[in-house]
Amino acid sequence: MTKPASPAAHAPERQPTDWKSAAMQKRIRRRYAAERRFRMLGAGAVIVSAAFLAFLLVTMVAQGWRGFTATELALPLDLKAAQLKVTREQLNSPAADLALASGGLEEAVQNAAVTAFGPDGASFLAPSAWVWVRDAVKRDPSLLERRATINVPAATGFDQALTGDGDAAMEAGVARLTRQNAIRRGFNWTFLHESDSTDPVAVGIWGALKGSLMTMAITFLIAFPVGVLSAIYLEEYAPKNRWTDLIEVSINNLAAVPSIIFGLLGLAVFLGTWEIGGRVYGPMLPRSAPIVGGVTLALMIMPVIVIASRNAIKGVPPSIRDAALGIGASPIQVVFHHVLPLALPGILTGTIIGMARALGETAPLLLIGMRAFIVTPPGSFTDPATVLPVQIFLWSDEVSRGFVEKTSAAILVLLAVLLAMNGLAIYLRNKFETRW
Amino acid sequence: MTALSPAPHKMSARGVSVFYGDKQAVKDVSIDVDMDKVTAFIGPSGCGKSTFLRTFNRMNDTIASARVTGEITLDGADIYADDMDVVQLRARVGMVFQKPNPFPKSIFENVAYGPRIHGLAASKSDLEAIVERSLKRAGLWEEVKDRLSDSGTALSGGQQQRLCIARAIAVDPEVILMDEPASALDPIATAKIEELIHELRGRYAIVIVTHNMQQAARVSQRTAFFHLGQLVEYGETDNLFTAPREERTKDYITGRYG
Ligand SMILES: Nc1ncnc2c1ncn2[C@@H]1O[C@H](COP(=O)(O)OP(=O)(O)O)[C@@H](O)[C@H]1O
Ligand SMILES: [Mg+2]
Numbered sequence: 001m002t003k004p005a006s007p008a009a010h011a012p013e014r015q016p017t018d019w020k021s022a023a024m025q026k027r028i029r030r031r032y033a034a035e036r037r038f039r040m041l042g043a044g045a046v047i048v049s050a051a052f053l054a055f056l057l058v059t060m061v062a063q064g065w066r067g068f069t070a071t072e073l074a075l076p077l078d079l080k081a082a083q084l085k086v087t088r089e090q091l092n093s094p095a096a097d098l099a100l101a102s103g104g105l106e107e108a109v110q111n112a113a114v115t116a117f118g119p120d121g122a123s124f125l126a127p128s129a130w131v132w133v134r135d136a137v138k139r140d141p142s143l144l145e146r147r148a149t150i151n152v153p154a155a156t157g158f159d160q161a162l163t164g165d166g167d168a169a170m171e172a173g174v175a176r177l178t179r180q181n182a183i184r185r186g187f188n189w190t191f192l193h194e195s196d197s198t199d200p201v202a203v204g205i206w207g208a209l210k211g212s213l214m215t216m217a218i219t220f221l222i223a224f225p226v227g228v229l230s231a232i233y234l235e236e237y238a239p240k241n242r243w244t245d246l247i248e249v250s251i252n253n254l255a256a257v258p259s260i261i262f263g264l265l266g267l268a269v270f271l272g273t274w275e276i277g278g279r280v281y282g283p284m285l286p287r288s289a290p291i292v293g294g295v296t297l298a299l300m301i302m303p304v305i306v307i308a309s310r311n312a313i314k315g316v317p318p319s320i321r322d323a324a325l326g327i328g329a330s331p332i333q334v335v336f337h338h339v340l341p342l343a344l345p346g347i348l349t350g351t352i353i354g355m356a357r358a359l360g361e362t363a364p365l366l367l368i369g370m371r372a373f374i375v376t377p378p379g380s381f382t383d384p385a386t387v388l389p390v391q392i393f394l395w396s397d398e399v400s401r402g403f404v405e406k407t408s409a410a411i412l413v414l415l416a417v418l419l420a421m422n423g424l425a426i427y428l429r430n431k432f433e434t435r436w
Numbered sequence: 437m438t439a440l441s442p443a444p445h446k447m448s449a450r451g452v453s454v455f456y457g458d459k460q461a462v463k464d465v466s467i468d469v470d471m472d473k474v475t476a477f478i479g480p481s482g483c484g485k486s487t488f489l490r491t492f493n494r495m496n497d498t499i500a501s502a503r504v505t506g507e508i509t510l511d512g513a514d515i516y517a518d519d520m521d522v523v524q525l526r527a528r529v530g531m532v533f534q535k536p537n538p539f540p541k542s543i544f545e546n547v548a549y550g551p552r553i554h555g556l557a558a559s560k561s562d563l564e565a566i567v568e569r570s571l572k573r574a575g576l577w578e579e580v581k582d583r584l585s586d587s588g589t590a591l592s593g594g595q596q597q598r599l600c601i602a603r604a605i606a607v608d609p610e611v612i613l614m615d616e617p618a619s620a621l622d623p624i625a626t627a628k629i630e631e632l633i634h635e636l637r638g639r640y641a642i643v644i645v646t647h648n649m650q651q652a653a654r655v656s657q658r659t660a661f662f663h664l665g666q667l668v669e670y671g672e673t674d675n676l677f678t679a680p681r682e683e684r685t686k687d688y689i690t691g692r693y694g
C-alpha cells in the first residue's frame with residue numbers, strides 16, 4: 001500500500017479556484033435549471049389539483065343549482081264553483097286534511113288545470129300539487145269562497161321539458177303555458193325542508209342532513225373524549241413497555257383499516273344477536289338509526305384522533321412540563337393546565353380530519369342499514385335515518401332523470417357542511433393559538 | 437469533609453447515588469445546604485451536577501429509568517419517605533432551569549400560577565400583592581409593571597429567567613435550586629442574575645449549578661466540585677479556590693480540563 005504522503009512537502013501546489021471558468025459557469029447554469037424544473041413541477045402539481053377541484057365544483061354547481069330551484073305553475077282556481085263538501089268547522093278541526101281529501105279537492109285541482117291549461121293540463125301538475133292547495137286553504141279558508149291563483153309545483157316531466165329534455169306533449173305544454181305566462185321559477189324550499197320521496201319534484205335533503213348531523217353528534221361525543229383521553233393516558237401516564245408498544249402498533253393499523261370493515265364490525269356487534277343458554281340477547285342498538293351509525297363511525301375515526309392528539313401532546317416542549325412540575329403542579333394539573341391547551345390546536349385539527357372523513361363515509365353505513373327509504377326526518381337518535389352521502393348514493397342510482405340535479409344539489413349541501421366544519425376548525429384553532 | 441457537620445441543616449444529602457438504568461451518574465455523595473449560604477456545584481460537563489441537584493426536589497421521579505439511593509432530608513425529614521408529598525416538596529424546594537422556560541401565558545399568570553394551585557392567595561388583591569412582591573424580589577417589577585398581561589415568552593432571555601425566578605419565589609419556597617441559570621444569557625443579563633442571587637441569599641437556601649468557576653467564586657460561599665459522578669472536594673468557596681486539597685480540583689480550576 002502507499003505510504004501516507006506528508007502533506008506539506010509533497011502535495012502539488014493547489015491552483016486558486018477559478019470561479020469564472022467554463023466548468024463553473026456550467027455548474028451554476030445546471031443548478032439554476034434544476035431549481036426552475038423543480039419549481040415548475042411543484043406549480044404544475046398545484047395547478048392540476050386546482051383544475052380538478054374547479055372542474056368538480058363547476059359541474060356540481062352547473063347541475064346542482066336547478067336542484068335548488070323549482071318550477072311552479074300559476075293555477076287559477078275557483079273553489080266555490082267546485083262545490084267542495086267541506087265545512088268551516090271541519091277546516092278548523094284536526095281532521096282538516098282528511099276532510100279536504102275526501103271532499104274532492106284533488107279532483108277540483110285537476111279540473112282547474114284542465115280548464116286553465118287545456119285537456120292535458122292535469123298532467124303538467126306534480127302529483128303533490130293538490131297538497132299545496134290543501135295547505136293554502138288551511139292557511140286561508142276564504143279561498144273556498146272566491147277565485148284565486150295559487151302557485152303549485154309542476155310535474156317532473158314538465159320541469160324537464162323546460163330544459164329541452166322532455167317528451168313532445170310536455171314540450172307543447174311548456175310552449176302553451178309560456179304564452180299564458182303561467183310558469184314561475186322560485187327557490188325550492190321543498191328541497192331544504194323535505195325528505196326522500198319517489199317523485200324528484202317532492203324530494204328534500206333535510207331528512208338526510210338531519211340524519212348526518214345527529215350521526216356526527218354521536219360520533220363526536222364518543223370519539224373525541226375517548227380519543228383524547230386515550231392519547232393523554234398513552235403519552236403522559238402509560239409506562240413504556242411491550243404492551244403499550246403493542247397498543248400503539250394496533251392503533252396505527254386500525255387507522256388504516258378500510259371503512260367497510262368497521263361497518264361489518266358495527267353490524268356484528270351492535271346489531272347482532274347472541275343465543276346464550278337458550279335465551280336470545282341483542283341487538284344492542286336499533287337498526288338504521290343515527291345512534292348505531294354514530295357509534296360505528298366513532299370507532300372508525302378514534303384511531304385518527306388518538307394519533308393526531310398524541311403527536312400534538314408530544315409536540316409540547318418538555319421544558320413546560322418541567323416548569324409546572326418544578327413549582328409543584330400535580331401530573332393532572334400539568335396535563336390540564338399546560339399540555340392540553342398547547343396541544344389543543346393539533347388535537348382539533350386531527351378531530352376535524354376524522355369528522356370530515358366520517359361525514360363523507362358511505363360504505364359502513366350501508367351495512368348497518370342506513371340506506372333505508374326515509375320519508376320523515378329522524379325525530380330521535382333511535383329513529384331510522386339516512387345520511388347525506390348515502391342519500392347521494394341512493395339518488396344517483398335512481399332511473400328518473402329528475403334525480404340527476406337533486407344528486408348534484410345534495411353534493412353541494414354535503415360540501416357546504418364540510419366547509420362549515422372546516423371553517424369552525426380553523427376558527428377554533430386560531431382562537432386558541434393567538435391567545436398569547 | 438470540613439463543611440459536613442451534624443448540626444441541623446436546611447437540607448442534607450447522605451450517601452446519595454443516582455442510577456440511570458445500570459449506569460451510575462452520581463456516586464455516594466454527601467452534602468449540606470444551609471439558609472445563609474449559597475452552595476455552588478461545579479465540574480466538567482456530564483459529571484452529574486444536574487442529576488444530583490434534581491434529587492433535592494425529586495425531579496428525577498419524572499425520568500422512568502432514574503433510581504435514587506441514600507438519604508436526603510429537608511428540615512430533618514426524609515424527602516424520599518412514603519409520607520412525603522412530592523407536590524408540597526416541590527413548592528418548598530423551588531427550581532430554576534438552565535433554559536428559561538416561562539409558560540406561554542401572561543407575565544402575571546406565570547407568577548400567579550403557583551400560588552393559585554397551592555391556594556396561597558385568599559383573594560384577587562392578595563394574589564396581585566404576591567405577584568408584585570415576587571416580581572420585585574426577582575428584580576423584574578420595574579421592567580414589567582406596565583405590561584403584566586403581555587406574554588412571558590415575549591421577554592428577553594434574561595428577563596425570562598428572572599420571571600422564572602419570580603415564579604419560583606411566588607410559592608414561598610425555602611430552598612431554590614438553580615441549574616446553570618445564566619448559561620443561556622449574555623454577560624449583562626448574567627450579572628443581573630448574580631446580583632439577584634446575592635440579594636436572595638439569607639431568605640432562601642440557594643443551590644446553584646454552574647460550569648463557570650468565576651461565577652461560583654463570585655456568588656457562592658460553599659462549593660462542591662464533582663468529577664465523573666463523584667464529589668471530589670467540598671468546602672468553603674474561598675478555601676477551595678485558593679487552596680484546593682485535591683489534585684483534580686486544582687487541575688480543573690486552573691483550566692487543565694473541563
Ligand atoms: N435522562 C437521562 N437518562 C440517562 N442518562 C442520563 C440522563 N440524564 C443525564 N444522564 C447521564 O448522566 C450523566 C450526568 O448528567 P448530568 O447530570 O446532566 O451532568 P451535568 O449536569 O453535570 O452536565 C451523564 O453521563 C448523562 O449522560
Ligand atoms: Mg447539567
